[in-house]
Structures are given as structure tokens and as C-alpha cells.
Amino acid sequence: MSFERPRRWRIRLVRSIIFSTKVFAVTTLIFLNFSSLSAQSGSSIYELPAGTRIKVRMDTEINSKVNRVNDTFIVRVIEPVFNRGVEMIPRGALIDGRILRGSAAAYGGYDGVLEVDLVRLRLNRKDVIEIDASPVKRFEAPSRTLFKVATIGGLTAVGALFGSAVNSRSGMMVGAGIGGASGSVIAFGRKGSDVKVKTNEEFEIVLKKEAVLPVKEF
Numbered sequence: 081m082s083f084e085r086p087r088r089w090r091i092r093l094v095r096s097i098i099f100s101t102k103v104f105a106v107t108t109l110i111f112l113n114f115s116s117l118s119a120q121s122g123s124s125i126y127e128l129p130a131g132t133r134i135k136v137r138m139d140t141e142i143n144s145k146v147n148r149v150n151d152t153f154i155v156r157v158i159e160p161v162f163n164r165g166v167e168m169i170p171r172g173a174l175i176d177g178r179i180l181r182g183s184a185a186a187y188g189g190y191d192g193v194l195e196v197d198l199v200r201l202r203l204n205r206k207d208v209i210e211i212d213a214s215p216v217k218r219f220e221a222p223s224r225t226l227f228k229v230a231t232i233g234g235l236t237a238v239g240a241l242f243g244s245a246v247n248s249r250s251g252m253m254v255g256a257g258i259g260g261a262s263g264s265v266i267a268f269g270r271k272g273s274d275v276k277v278k279t280n281e282e283f284e285i286v287l288k289k290e291a292v293l294p295v296k297e298f
Contacts, residue, residue, distance in 0.1 A: 144192030176200040185272035191221035194275035221273035
């Protein structure tokens with residue numbers, strides 16, 4: 081009898097150790113699986129990933145004729161931005177922009193240049209977040225292709241008409257050549273067009289890097 085009790089005690093101890101080991105193993109497995117799922121789905125709903133698009137409206141006009149590097153401007157968010165069903169950026173939030181490159185149009189047909197980036201998101205007076213974003217579509221000057229084609233083509237036809245007056249094929253060809261050359265000089269000798277983004281003009285911007293927003297208090 082004296083040996084039976086220690087034996088039973090040892091059996092209970094072994095069973096207890098085995099049970100505790102199983103519980104620890106299962107708990108560890110659940111934790112690792114949860115961590116893996118969290119890593120795959122993103123660390124936080126308050127982290128907007130790179131590639132997020134935001135629709136905005138220009139608050140004040142910018143123009144390659146007058147704006148230069150480091151000039152600033154403001155745009156307003158016109159559609160709220162959601163992440164996993166939670167509103168991250170409300171409509172009406174302000175975003176500060178900066179001119180990266182600005183140069184006016186020049187003679188010789190050179191159009192103006194206007195390159196910008198968006199650097200700061202202002203959710204309200206207190207919450208200001210640094211961001212790195214740019215317009216989805218590059219700002220460009222209005223196309224002048226139609227004017228160039230019309231000018232060159234028109235003067236080529238006029239030159240050919242005058243050349244045909246001498247009643248010879250060579251005269252017609254020479255006239256067309258002179259007219260075409262004159263048209264090219266006029267078209268390319270004109271001043272290019274400036275790039276302009278007008279007040280209230282709408283466009284999209286895209287985050288180039290992830291942006292971490294402040295946690296909301298509910």
C-alpha cells in the first residue's frame with residue numbers, strides 16, 4: 081500500500097505535464113497563425129497603402145507662367161477615402177502641394193513645364209500627416225498639333241498653287257517646298273503654351289508611399 085500512493089502521484093504528475101505541454105503547443109500554433117494572418121492583411125487599418133488614389137479639387141490656380149520651384153498650393157478632398165470599411169480621409173480634408181519644377185513657355189514651340197507633388201494631409205486643425213503623393217496624370221500644356229499641321233499644310237498648298245502658275249511640274253514642287261518650309265518656320269517660331277491647373281479643377285492623386293493615419297477615438 082505504501083508504494084501505491086507515490087506511484088499514483090507520479091502518474092498524475094506525468095499526465096499534468098503532458099496536458100500542459102499540449103495546451104502550450106496549441107496556444108503557440110494559434111498565436112503564430114494569427115500573427116501570419118495579421119502580417120498578410122496589413123499591420124493596421126489606419127495605414128493607407130501605396131497606390132491609394134484620392135480625388136481632389138484645386139483650391140487655387142497654378143500656372144507654369146508664374147509658379148516656380150517650392151511654390152505651394154492647396155487641394156481639397158472631394159470623396160472620402162475608406163480602408164476596410166472605415167473612413168480614413170473625410171471629404172473636405174486639405175492637402176498641401178509643392179511645385180517641384182516650373183518653367184514658362186518659350187519661343188520655338190517650347191511648352192511650359194509644371195511638375196508637383198503632394199506632401200501634407202490636414203485632416204483637421206490637430207491631425208497633420210506627412211505624405212508622398214503625386215497626380216495620377218501629368219499636367220501638360222494644351223496640344224498645338226492641329227495648329228502646326230494646319231499652318232504647314234496650308235502654306236504648302238499655297239506655295240504649290242503659286243508654283244503651278246508657271247505651268248511646270250518643277251515650279252509646282254518648288255512652290256510647295258517653299259510654302260511648307262515657311263509654314264514650319266511660322267509654326268515652330270511661335271511661343272509654346274503654358275501649363276495651367278485652374279481653380280476648382282478636379283483630378284486624382286496617388287500615394288507613392290504608405291501613409292499612417294492617427295487612430296480614431298470612438
